[in-house]
Amino acid sequence: MKNNKHKVGNDARKYIAYALVLTILFTLLIPIPTTHAATPLSSLPIGTKIMFGGRQFAVVNPSDGTVVSLKNIINRVFDYDNTQVYNPSDSNNLGYYLNNTYYNTFTAEEKALIKSGTWYTGIETNETATSVTTRIGLLRESEFNAAKAAGIFSNTREYSYWWLITPYSANSSAVRYVDDTANMSINGASNSLGVRPAFRILESTNFEYDIYAGMYYYPGTLGANKTINNLSVGNTIMFHGEAWRVVTPSTGLVVADRIIEKREFDPNNTQLYDPTDSNNLGYYLNNTYYNTFTVEEKALIKDSIWYRGNETNETASSVTTFIGLLRQTEYNSAKTAGIFPSAGGWDIWWLITPYSGDSSYARVAFTDGSVSNYYANQVYGIRPALRILESTVVNEVQTGVYAITPPDTTSPDVTITSNPTSPTNATTITYTFQFSEDVTGFIAGDVGVTNGTRKDGTFTEVDGNTYTIEVDKIADGDQIVTVADGVCEDAASNTNNGATPITVLMTTIVTSPGYSIGTVKGDRKWFKYYLGKDAVSGVTKVMIVAGNGGGTVMQVFDRDDILDENHKYKDGIYYIDPEGKIQKYEIE
Known part of the structure; x- marks a missing residue:
């Protein structure tokens, strides 16, 4: 019978072990959420914005890896000889510039991902009639139309002119281009327009998605975390699904890397930027546009002063708000720093600066990179500017490109352990x-104690997240130690969650936990006992413990009175069962 009891005990242990193993395996199979999830380019949807080589592109064709720049990178002639065919081998041709000067701005690692492939250079009625094999090209007319249909380009979004690769069939010196309404037009190849490079990235290239930035990026060599005020002018920050260029690190001033849409400055021809006037661009940016940001993003945007005086005295007038525009001097400084092309990008976009010579004119960044004036009721591009808290932490994900590190909003947890563990006859306990x-901010006074005297002089900071203190016993019974909510904080000023109280049973019995299997009226039971010596007499004792509605009941015997040499209960002894009832133990 004893052997059968022992076998049942082993079986129970096995079942428990199997259950634990299955639980662990199931846990390991559950996907763990990550901030950055890698996805091959071929699996990205059309229109997905990606960061590659420190620049922002949109995916045009995932199956072959075609991407296109989301802004005009330069204002340039298609061909100085008025030749309408894209030709990378002709030094006077735009194709040569893109496959040499522009291509060489990429790193060796990035170049290895840019495919050499076929670019169709036929006229709009037969695009595939001629082609050239190279790495950097331009969109052809049909590709642009497909991209526009997919929402990559919109006739309400920009004020830009830029070349396509497609020659015009009716004029041997004319090339197709995209105008400010996102429609097709033609221009002589010897004229200057904006350039939006296109190329094909290996479809298997993995891009990581930054959840907080809302953008995909090709991961480069990751740099150390920095705060925005330690970045350099011209660095790029991924924020709110866009790329932003750092203009003034010390104040957190950034500007959108591309024109996000086009709009009147003020339909009433008012030249002053005014967030309180519902007809004004300032109102639109600080209401409709501002409300596209999440609560977490808004918390990083400063309410700050924007100078709106005319070009002769910019600081003469100002307004305090969240979203603004660059003023003329800021634009010129940014252009000098290389944020904007010195010769412009053949686009026109509003500055915040009024024009001194006419009360209905506002200043604009012009197609050739200069500053000009236009009536405030005209429609031009918008590049919002804003100031991100200078203390915001960012992490370098590509050379010069940074992702904002999500703010820490998690409260620290704390776990309390004791040495020795419960129950114990020790008179002093060390709690960790x-x-x-x-x-x-965690101090000795933050430790709550019941049935004990806290020894504040023993309080020790082991390291930044580990502390210890000693507590003396007052009387037999439960000693309880607690830590309340909000007594200390982490580096992000999140206060702690309270600890689960720890209870240590203080007793004269020195304990060594063990288990025995007994049989009561045919039922298999586990009975927990503690074996030790009486602290006074030194006689070996056994304390049997059974749960009683969440409490504890005890009965103390001499060891030899209740246990045999195999630690089995003797026949005929009485014990306290798990329900707190006294039962007679009988060996069947």
Whole structure:
């Protein structure tokens, strides 16, 4: 019978072990959410914005890896000899510039991902009639139309002119281009227009998605975390699904890397930027546009002063708001720093600066990179500017490109352990407080004690997240130690969550936990006992413990009175069962 009891005990242990193993395996199979999820380019939807080589592109054709720049990178002639065919071998041709000067701005690692492939150079009625094999090209007319239909380009979004690769069939010196309404037009090849490079990235290239930035990027060599005020002028920040260029690191001033849409400055021809006037561009940007940001993003945008005086005295007038535009001097400084092409990009976009010579004119960044004036009721491009909190932490994900590190909003947890463990006959217990991260402000007085005297002089900071203290016993019974909510904080000023109280049973019995299997009226039971010596007499004792509605009941015997040499209960002894009832143990 004893052997059968022992076998049942082993079986129970096995079942418990199997259950634990299955639980662990099931847990490991559950996907763990990550901030950055890698996806091959071929699996990205058409129109997905990606960062590659420090620049922003849109996916045009995932199946072959075609991407196109989302802004005009330069204002340039298609061909100085008025030749309408894209030709990378002709030094006077735009194709030569893109496959040499522009291509060489990429790193060796990035170049290895840009495919050499076929670019169709036929006229709009037969695009595939001629072609050239090279790495950097331009969209052809049909590709642009498909991209526009997919929402990559919109006739309400920009004020830009830029070349396509497609020659015009009715004029041997004319080339197709996209106008400010996102429609097709023609221009002589010897004229200057904006350039939006296109190329094909290996379809298997993995791009990581930054959840907080809302953008995909090709991961380069990751740099250390920095705060925005430690970045350099011209660095790029991924924020709100867009690329932003750093204009003034010390104040967190950034400007959109591309024209996000086009709009009147003020239909009433008012030249002053005014967020309180519902007809004004300032109102639109600080209401409709501002409300496209999430609550977390808004928390990073500063309410700050924007100077709106005319070009002769920019600081003479100002307004305090969240979203603004660059003023003339800021634009010129940014252009000098290389944020904007010195010769422009053949686009026109509003500055915040009024024109001193006419009360209905506002200043604009012009097609050739200069500053000009236009009536405020005209429609031109918008590049919003805003100031991100300078203390915001960012992480370099490509050379010069940074992703904002999500703010830490997690409160530190704390776990309390004791040495020795419960129950014990020790008169002094050392408690350890293990926090989930480094905290400051945790002191001895934050430790709550019941049935014990806290020894504040023993309080020790082992490291930033581990602390210890000793507590003396007052009387037999439960000693309880607690830490309340909000007594300390982490580096992000998140206060701690309270600890689960720890209870240590203080008793004269020195304990060594063990288990025995007994049989009561045919039922298999587990009975927990603690074996030790009486602290006074030194006689070996056994304390049997059984749960009683969440409490504890005890009965103490001499060891030899209840246990045999195999640690089995003797026949005929009485014990306290798990329900707190006294039962007689009988060997069947």
